[in-house]
Amino acid sequence: xxxxxxxxxxxxxxxNMAIDEAVSEAVGSGESPPTIRFYGWSPRAVSIGYxxxxxxxxxxxxxxxxxxxxVRRRTGGGAVFHDSExxxxxxxxxxxxxxxxxxxxxxxxxxxxxxxxxxxxxxEFKPINDIITGGKKISGNAQTRRGGVLLxxxxxxxxxxxxxxxxxxxxxxxxIKDKMIATVKERVxxxxxxxxxxxxxxxxxxxxxxxxxxxxEKGELTAKEHQRALELAETRYKTSEWNWMR
Amino acid sequence: MLAQEKVxxxxxxxxxxxxxxxxxEKIKITGDFFLHPEDTIEKIEHSLLGKGLDDNLAGxxxxxxxxxxxxxxxxxxxxxERLVRKAML
Numbered sequence: 001x002x003x004x005x006x007x008x009x010x011x012x013x014x015x016n017m018a019i020d021e022a023v024s025e026a027v028g029s030g031e032s033p034p035t036i037r038f039y040g041w042s043p044r045a046v047s048i049g050y051x052x053x054x055x056x057x058x059x060x061x062x063x064x065x066x067x068x069x070x071v072r073r074r075t076g077g078g079a080v081f082h083d084s085e086x087x088x089x090x091x092x093x094x095x096x097x098x099x100x101x102x103x104x105x106x107x108x109x110x111x112x113x114x115x116x117x118x119x120x121x122x123x124e125f126k127p128i129n130d131i132i133t134g135g136k137k138i139s140g141n142a143q144t145r146r147g148g149v150l151l152x153x154x155x156x157x158x159x160x161x162x163x164x165x166x167x168x169x170x171x172x173x174x175x176i177k178d179k180m181i182a183t184v185k186e187r188v189x190x191x192x193x194x195x196x197x198x199x200x201x202x203x204x205x206x207x208x209x210x211x212x213x214x215x216x217e218k219g220e221l222t223a224k225e226h227q228r229a230l231e232l233a234e235t236r237y238k239t240s241e242w243n244w245m246r
Numbered sequence: 247m248l249a250q251e252k253v254x255x256x257x258x259x260x261x262x263x264x265x266x267x268x269x270x271e272k273i274k275i276t277g278d279f280f281l282h283p284e285d286t287i288e289k290i291e292h293s294l295l296g297k298g299l300d301d302n303l304a305g306x307x308x309x310x311x312x313x314x315x316x317x318x319x320x321x322x323x324x325x326x327e328r329l330v331r332k333a334m335l
Contacts, residue, residue: 050284053260053276076319078258078278101282101319128257128280128320145282172250246276 001033004219005211008038008086008203013045013071018232020089020151021074022225027091028149032222034092036210038203041082045069046168049077049142053246062168072243075142075153077129079169084159084190086202088112090210091151102127105143108152112139115156115209119202121194129154136189156206157190158199249332250277257320261333268298270334279320286316290326299334303327 011019016039026032045068048057054072057079063070068081090108097104109125116123116133123133131139141154162185171177191197197205221229236242250260257279264272273291281287293306304327311318318326 049278051276051279051281051287053274056260056276074284076278076280076284101280101317143280144284146284246274 003092003211003214003216004033004035005207005216006035006037006219006221008040010040010042012043013041013047013069013082014233014237015229016041016087017047017071017073017237018229019221019225020091020153021232021236022229023089023091023221024146024149024151025228026222026225027093028147032225033219034096035090035219036216037089037091038206039087039089040085041069041087043067043069045071045082046079047071047073047082048079050074050144051076051246052079054244056172057170059168059170066168068168070243071237072245073142073153075144075151077140077142080140080155081165081168082155083161083164085155085157086199086206087153087155088206088210089151089153091149094145094148094150097150101143104150105129105141105152108143109139109141109154111209111212112154112156112206113209114212115202115205116191118205118208119191119195119197121191133189133194136187138189138191138194156202157188158202159192160188160190162188247333247335249329251325251329253321253325256325259321259325259329261326261329263330263333265334268334270294270297270330273330273333275326277321279318281319282317283314286310286314289314294330299331303330
């Protein structure tokens with residue numbers, strides 16, 4: 001079955017997470033082909049990992065003041081400020097990917113490494129779930145496998161504002177916050193810090209990286225997926241039961 | 247009581263536990279780790295209720311992981327036991 005590639009589009013945080021889940025359901029039931037999707041976040045948003053404590057990770061007051069949405073993901077991993085970055089998701093039946101979880105991260109992250117290569121950035125996969133260039137993180141990724149379907153989503157940093165990121169996120173110890181910010185600035189980079197690439201160039205490179213060796217067609221969400229995503233946004237991702245689960 | 251640690255080469259694990267008479271009465275495990283399937287976390291938490299410092303906590307966690315065909319990534323059952331014990335002190 002050919003892959004479906006859904007072009008970059010911006011949605012709010014709740015709908016973005018709901019679309020990933022709706023597509024996973026449709027792929028699981030065989031109604032939709034394996035899918036690669038690119039997206040952005042409007043308004044800007046913080047997503048937290050499935051197992052994280054909302055209370056301890058996010059400064060909700062600052063988020064509210066700045067109009068930043070907050071959503072819990074169905075994947076593990078850490079808190080991410082989705083500002084100037086490009087997010088992808090890849091969704092397919094588990095048998096399309098290596099059974100070993102780290103091996104599957106390595107394979108999927110390889111698509112991003114290839115895309116960065118096209119932009120002239122030499123990068124590598126760093127287990128568990130990062131991609132680094134020159135020792136600095138440029139992409140974070142998170143995976144879940146449910147109902148025989150693998151979903152991995154992740155971000156490629158286009159530009160990064162570490163100070164703004166830390167105004168929205170809480171740290172375990174306020175006393176060392178300045179030191180943590182300095183450390184993160186040393187350990188995180190972005191495409192713009194590496195190259196003069198336009199956003200569209202990055203998107204084009206990502207499409208090439210993800211479709212290399214795959215038969216694919218450009219496509220859209222089906223009406224059913226879209227309807228289901230709207231429903232999941234309301235019944236799950238916008239609810240306090242979900243977002244305050246931990 | 248709260249205990250947290252970034253596991254070397256792994257992820258952050260945070261344990262919040264309420265202890266009564268040396269036994270775990272409430273427990274919540276949070277962090278930026280991965281666990282497939284994700285809902286195994288509630289089963290792990292549940293398995294620790296009523297346990298004390300004299301129990302084999304890692305054994306009980308490992309059994310839940312195995313029964314659920316689950317994979318914990320970024321920490322091990324031993325890491326969880328070490329932190330649960332720390333939260334109990």
